[in-house]
Amino acid sequence: MYKVLLVDDEPSIREGLTTIIEWEKYGFQVIGTAASGREALSRFEELEPDLTIIDIRMPGMTGLEVIKEVRRNHPSSHFLILSGYADFDYAKKAISYGVDGYLLKPVDEEEIIGELERLATVLTQERETLARLAGEDTAYREHQIEALLFDSLEGAGSMEEDSLGLHWPHYQIVLIEIHAAPDLQRGSGMKRKLIEAFDHKDRGIVFSFHSGLGLLSKEMTTSESSARNLYDELEGLLGEWDIHMYGAAGEPVHSTAEIAQSYTQANNVLGERFLFTERRIILWNEGETGEVASEAGVEGVAGTPEPDEAELADKLYYALDIRSSDSVMRVLGEMEDRLVPYHRTEQAIKSAFSQVFSLAINKLVATNQHTQSIMQEHSVLINEVYHQFTLSDLKVMTAEHLNRLIQRMGGGSKDTVLKQMIEFIQRNPGENLKLEVLAEVFNYNSSYLGKLFKNHTGEYFNVFLDKVRMDKAKELLDEGLKVHQVSARVGYANVDYFHGKFKKYVGESPSAYKQARFLSQSKEPAGNGEEE
Structure with missing residues (x-):
């Protein structure tokens, strides 16, 4: 049996992990728990576990600090980290320290069982190596x-x-x-x-x-x-x-x-x-x-521009949102072309891919009704990124995961490109939408796509986008949001610019529109048959 130490400041997490898993069935035994980073260090030296499952965020001493401290005297120790959805940057940093995996809270039973089976393989290999060398x-x-x-x-x-x-x-x-x-x-x-x-x-x-x-x-x-x-x-x-x-x-x-x-x-x-x-x-x-690759992981290969991961994430989000496998494959190809030459090293490439995936899927979660399916797929995808042996393996695995995600969201839409574009704009009026970027996603020449759009809708792309945004702005003003909040929500960083656009399309300023609506709603209907 391999020994396991559980570390989390929440008693329910410690108790839950201890009881929901049939540890012995997978070759493990929970030999202790700790409620803080300091206690974890003490218990680690006392129990010498084969595997430590630790929360990345804890008051006092974080999981990252525990891992760094343990690694000073036990460089080959094994860790699985627990992380909330919002803590991906911490989890990514921990993975760069060489931890064995990343589990998203709330922990899924099948996911942790998969990690245990994989780690049993690693630990068995290590014991086998020691036995071989000794005997x-x-x-x-x-x-x-x-x-x-x-x-x-x-x-x-x-x-x-x-x-x-x-x-x-x-x-x-x-x-x-x-x-x-x-x-x-x-x-x-x-x-x-x-x-x-x-x-x-x-x-x-x-x-x-x-x-x-x-x-x-x-x-x-x-x-x-x-x-x-x-x-x-x-x-x-x-x-x-x-x-x-x-x-x-x-x-x-x-x-x-x-x-x-x-x-x-x-x-x-x-x-x-x-x-x-x-x-x-x-x-x-x-x-x-050698040294060239190592340096490239920090500064990039000479002459290679630093890739804009946020831009790549936007393109991947657009491709996923329109449920287009072809668009996803084109974006993955662009990620390889731009991320690999700059980062070069395995860890840096995996971190860059994970960052793009997380940014894109965060946006998808915020705008999609299939939130649970997306969250589950995100957790599995990020774990799998760090388990791939080669870039080729990473590309195949990623394509399979993202296409499966598209199918879960009811993907493979056979609607026309223009209908997909219009629906996408209506779903995402607050995005920094540009015809050039959408043309890339849909694999069209931007000038040609602009003409198709004009013929189909009767309006130029930017005019159509402005009108969709104004309709959304009126909805938000009706809900009681302030003008500056509405401006940001519909994609205008400059409030004065939004003010001018609104007046142009609606015929009055946002404030006047909001005031008029308020007065209209506050008027009481005249009484029927009331005595004077």
Whole structure:
């Protein structure tokens, strides 16, 4: 059983989580709870849980602060964070710290069960790795490889070369990152299979590294064809296990003293695994790696303009609101084109995508009657963003989720584009609507769409939009809102400008209109048959 610590300042949340889940059924046991950040730190040191489920916002010491403090002494600890809908920015920051997941309050039972099943896989893999490293006869051999890779003491390389018999003309490091379902026997079995194919045939030496298996290879992999051939061979050797595999190769070197350089290059390439576009061993000289990618995650690639995430979110919202799968796919394509070159790193790209999704879906929630379905899909979508292995996986998953959301809202409307446009304007008069943006969403030339709109409605787009806004403004004034509030609600930031527009279309100022309505409604009808 894996040990769980629950942390939330609300007793009902702690009690609810303890009782609604059959923890043992999924391999977990709640061993304690805490009502504050300070108490959580104390209980963590006392209980040493395998998993901590923690509220992101608590008085005194926040969940973020607890996570940072725990990570100082327990860098590999596992966290699931609980967050209210309005706290996404906090949740996003926590996810950037490397937490394992994000649960939206109120917690859905199926959602937390899914997270527990996934984390059971991760924890099992970690235990399996520890057991493998502790019990295998090849431990000494691996230590020698590690010395070649990491030991900078003078003379270490030549000593290991004699010990391992590494009198080769070339040396190359190939790293294989492996993702798979839990299986206590699988890890050792995969490694034995590679040892039989490489160590026993004097082709190289297999070793473990932090996220998979490494190969110190005697054979050189220097072209795309040889990289693809090696990947196919490895996939064939490991094909009996259900795994996702990603590989990277460092540059071949001529001495054992330079092997660490090849390892660093391979590790840097593997750090960009998220951007891999095909299944093969990616070579050290393909694309930008290392420090370039790291810096790009902060400042963007040189010459790449910073993308406007709010603008992308508006376009995605428009596409979702008109229930158009084609429009959603076009916006997703634009997100990839603008966000990926600027951010580059996996974490930055995922955060940017999540930000756009959240901004768009927040607007959708505010204007849609299917609020519950949208909220559920939003929570699942954001979690899934951070669980994707590659950008390609992210694009496929996102398209599936957003198309499912469209269907839940009664999507796939077959109405004409112009009818959809008119309905959209009527639903969203307060948005910063522009013909150019709508033309992009509907995949039309803006000039051509403007002519179609004029022919269909008899009015230019901006005139039609103004009239819709004035009708909405009159409704809001009738409800008692103040003039400046109405102005903002119907899309005019400048009250004086709104005043002029209203008078032009209605024939009197907003204040005069409001006063006239008030007087009309306050008049009492004359009495019938009353005595004088």
